[in-house]
Amino acid sequence: AARWYEKQGLIHETMAHTLAAADYSFAISVLKQRAAQLWIQGEAKMISIWIMALPDALLQNHLDFALLSILKLLDLAQNMPERQWTEARTQSEQLMTRLKRVLYSEWKGSLSEVEMGRIHNRLHILYSLMDIRTALLASDIQEVRRLAQQIQPLAAQEQAAWKKIPLSGLFLSAQVLGDVVLLLPDLLAVKQQALQEQDYSTALVVMCWLAGALLYGGHLHSLHKECLHVQDLLKHLGSQIAIAAYPTLDLAFLFYAWNQLDKAQSSLQNAIQHARHWQDMTVLVWSYSLSVKVFLAAGKLAEAEQALQETQRLIRETGLTAYASEVMAAQVSFWIAHQDLSAAEAWTNRFLCDAAPSEYIHVEEYLALARVYLAQQQYASCLHLLAQLLSKMEGMKRHWDVVQILALQVVALHSCGEVMQGRQVVIRLLTLTEPEGYVRVYLDAGESMQQVLKTLLETSEDDGAHTTVVSLSFVSTILSAFEQEKCRLPLPQQAPHALVAQVGTQPHTHASSVLVEPLSRREQEVLRLVAEGATNQEIADHLVISLTTVKKHVGSLLTKLTAENRTHAVARARELSLL
Template sequence: MRALGHLYDDVFQQLAQRENSSSLYLALMQVRQASLFHEWNQLAEAEASAQHARELVQRLKLPISTMLFISSWVQVRVAWALGNIDQAKQLLTQAAFDLATFPHPSAPELAHAGKRSAEIFSVRFALLQGQLEQAEHWEARRRLRFDDRLPSPLSRYDYLDYVTLARILLARGRLQRKPVALTEVLMLLDQLRTISVRRNLAGWFREIQILTALVMLAQGQTRQALFTLGPVLAQAEPEGYVRLFADEGEGMAHLLAQITPFTSASPDYIQLLQAALVPMPQAPAALSLPTSRQSLPDPLSPREQEVLQLVALGLSNQEIADRLVISLHTVKLHVKHLLAKLAVINRTQAVARARELHLL
């Protein structure tokens, strides 16, 4: 990705020196650069590039409706990363309208590809909001199953379909507490992993491993999840991936809080990812997990519960040690474990998260 970023810079410099630059080529580069900026969490730059691409497509009436939609999708994800959920919803609605009304190219396969992209993006956004029912409607309409014999060769759009199905199964397993869905998603991910390795598709492989780690976490196999995620982090750091991890929300926060012994990625990189995490919305009432200690993948011990109560009172580590008649070192360990189990990065967030779970 670093090399790609330098390439885009060089391309824009070359285009700026030409009087008759291709507007289509320029718009394409703007869309691709916007996606790159978003992944690096350079959100202002991503928004500017995406908006520039949209303006070029609309002003020059370029016959690439999918380009218009992809630039809109970048804007949706930027709004989401900034916590502007209502704005993200409005942008996605507008993007779907643009795709439906914008003149399509003569090739019907491109129009069909654009429609598939729009549906997948809408499903992904619904899952980000914890709206499983909407995603399941898409699943039923597409008639996809975890044990399907995958098309050969697997196209990019086929991959997007099945990795989206994997996300639906993961959400079903977590939100509806259906262990069978978690078993199914691992079987599907195994198939996708085999294909990604055989074809040397590193981008697919990274996403598959991240989803595998999140499934393992949902199954209570936290250690295995950390072993799976650790190498992915180490490989992603030199390229600057941020949103790939940060957009996964609470499950990723829980893993990042414990990942240090399981990866060679630097502490600075892990902190960068933690700072970029977006808290996931609460699931709908009918699907929400029980608000009790047992809703945590790794429940608090009685001593950790005691320490949590004292943290909530604002006591320092030394004051907690004095109150419980234990060493300062032991208190620090308990606090560290608390932060990891609650998937937060500081004491203030721990107290807030504990109250959400009715632990206080």
């Protein structure tokens, strides 16, 4: 029966009947033949269970395979919730204890000194992998890095699957410490080795890490190519794996940078669906955090708020505090989009860091701090922070962050009257971003960036001074994107500091022709629903916000529109062409 099921490709039935018949030689033969495909399919747990059912005499001849199965099991469970990880670790420790007993039994003499040393090294690597997970949950990133560096020499002469373990610790710590781009040579080497060994489960994981490093390095076209390579390989293998959510998430970052927001949202939906299926909490946190930015860029404030709340819930429930800075940055972006500067200012006052980049990168949080400084018109503080951050990011070759920093520098310099210096920085920014097709970084910088680009285009066309340095067609493309943004969004997309400047400096004309203060996007949504005759409760249900929040927005509308009641507010809005 076992052999009949094996011919049909039914591995679970094959193993059940083989073990029932105590045909252990056939069992290990089938397992070793099918293991590579089963690992790709996420069957590491079942393989370990089947190995535990084999007798010691057989395991003694297949110690390397048994250890590799433990590695695959722990690797699969790395990003799973605590319960699944604990189950995988317990199962792995049981099998490791049994393997050590076999190793030191009467068969010990049959192994050479080299074989004994290799097995000892692999056991050490496996225990270190467990310790890396513990350190990561405790947000002890330096310990993660130390453990990875400690076992790296042990894996130097190993197969790609074993080299991947110290590389995983280095990659995970580098995501926080910031030097992930510096791992590109190691990632490329292990990827090539895994492909040569036809170890596709290892190759796919390393390719996903490689895509992440390419993203941070700002190599958008290479990133796109690598993600498509992963998808093609998965299609060729006819399989899906847990790590496959990572290139899908990376594509969302890529599409956001290219200002292809619909594609970014679609990629995020796929990443979230995939991560939920595989219980990958890290991908979920990253996906919902990025969703906040994408929804804000698309003017979908209600969806952004929901994504933010989900991100915060995941951090609380999983304890993945290493990613808390990205979540905090998303929160600040949400406050700024709502023009809730009081909350953003309160956050800066209790900012845990000293407003100077530390050994831990927290780059998204520092960029959020710079944006708050811009909104507060604290241009000197903003430029000081950005200068320090730029130096560090350039040292780590993180061009993804470099272009964001340069964009904020352009805005700060323009706002404080440093026109020529701002021009120099924007020329450098254009030079870095044109080859990779960045667009969104300019739109996120707001109206000040648009003005700088318009001035650059006009002066370059007049005197030809920079035509050899900057592609004027690329500048025109970005300016066209600004115009398209204005048509797509209810109000012109502006940087928060520009809105603050307008409120504080623009002269007011008669109340019937202008607003006392611009409406926020949420207030516009509420206004449209009020005009449709919706009650406060219906508005709350539609926008998924509290009744108290709706009343607050309605009150703000009445104030800004200088209206006495809801009917008067709708009439005033129509006078001002807001409806």
